[in-house]
Amino acid sequence: MDFIPVTPKNALVIDKLYTVHYFAYAKDFIFTGEKHDFWEMAYIDSGDVGVVADGAGYTLRQGEAIFHKPNEYHNIWANGKYAHVLILSFSSKSRMMSFFRNKILTLDAEDKQLLRKIIDEARLAFAEPLDIVDLPGMTLRRDAPPGAAQLTRIYMEALLIGLARKNSAVPHAERLSVSAADENEDKIVRVIKEYLEKNICGTVTLDAICAQLCFSKTYIKALFKKRTGTSIIQYFNAMKIARAKRLISEGGMTVTEIADDCGFSGVHYFSRLFKAQTGMSPTGYAKSIQSRRIL
Numbered sequence: 001m002d003f004i005p006v007t008p009k010n011a012l013v014i015d016k017l018y019t020v021h022y023f024a025y026a027k028d029f030i031f032t033g034e035k036h037d038f039w040e041m042a043y044i045d046s047g048d049v050g051v052v053a054d055g056a057g058y059t060l061r062q063g064e065a066i067f068h069k070p071n072e073y074h075n076i077w078a079n080g081k082y083a084h085v086l087i088l089s090f091s092s093k094s095r096m097m098s099f100f101r102n103k104i105l106t107l108d109a110e111d112k113q114l115l116r117k118i119i120d121e122a123r124l125a126f127a128e129p130l131d132i133v134d135l136p137g138m139t140l141r142r143d144a145p146p147g148a149a150q151l152t153r154i155y156m157e158a159l160l161i162g163l164a165r166k167n168s169a170v171p172h173a174e175r176l177s178v179s180a181a182d183e184n185e186d187k188i189v190r191v192i193k194e195y196l197e198k199n200i201c202g203t204v205t206l207d208a209i210c211a212q213l214c215f216s217k218t219y220i221k222a223l224f225k226k227r228t229g230t231s232i233i234q235y236f237n238a239m240k241i242a243r244a245k246r247l248i249s250e251g252g253m254t255v256t257e258i259a260d261d262c263g264f265s266g267v268h269y270f271s272r273l274f275k276a277q278t279g280m281s282p283t284g285y286a287k288s289i290q291s292r293r294i295l
Helices: 095-100 109-125 148-166 178-198 206-213 217-228 232-250 255-261 267-278 282-292
Strands: 016-025 030-034 039-046 049-053 056-060 064-068 074-078 083-091 104-106
Touching: 016 109, 016 148, 039 049, 039 095, 049 064, 049 178, 056 064, 056 178, 074 178, 083 109, 083 148, 095 148, 109 148, 178 206, 178 217, 178 232, 206 217, 217 232, 232 255, 232 267, 232 282, 255 267, 255 282, 267 282
Parallel strands: none
Antiparallel strands: 016 083, 030 074, 039 064, 039 083, 049 056, 049 074, 064 104
16 A cells, blocks of 8 residues: 655744743833834733834733734833733744734633743743843753754744634724824833933934934934924934033033033034024123122
8 A cells, every 4th residue: 555645835934033032021111112124923911011013003901912024113111010021023934924914913722822832942942031121132052952942933833823723813993092102202202312311422313313213214303303393403402502501500611621521523613502592602601600699
């Protein structure tokens, strides 16, 4: 009797694993955002979180997962409560992955068992703890049990295939949140302001800010103007002038020293900008401060 083999077709194959994370978010946790050329799944194990994907805000609840397609900007934060979140990032060229584009799914008990297996095998396979936020890549453990990394991938593939077959998608309209989108914009502006404050004694460029936030110049400029009523550079210069005014009022430094401390390219440019914003020169401002002193 001749046996005839069957060659199963691979409906979904994960080509590479990037990260397996399990985070405990404090109630004020904020991840400013990122984008990359591979897939990412965020599963909410407890609590609820705010998420932005491609500019739209969502609120995710316990038991739900959102999928971020390659090159989609996304960020996540805790909604004032402690939350536990599992993050899986991977690459796959399989056609079935198109199902997960712009999807929020509800996971059942069977799915959660697979998640537990993924976490267990990942802890055996990789050297790093699963709660490191800024982790560029995982390292295979030399003493890992045979097949640990392979099983991590297999369980992930089983999870994705099962989710696609069950199609437990949550309508986006049910999770859309204008407040989440607004909160995200506020957080982005706050990060920009913190970056400017950190570099107040130096120089900044829009390119550097955009590289940190993974946004285009056009978006960053428009968003900051929308939220503050001024441009990033105008805001930065106003911060510098405010610092200069404080240094002048404290005394002990020359105008040249203050210009240098505030990161201006030269004392003449500093003086012109100072007068444009205050209506008087740095020297004139110093005299006005001195004339108002009683002692």
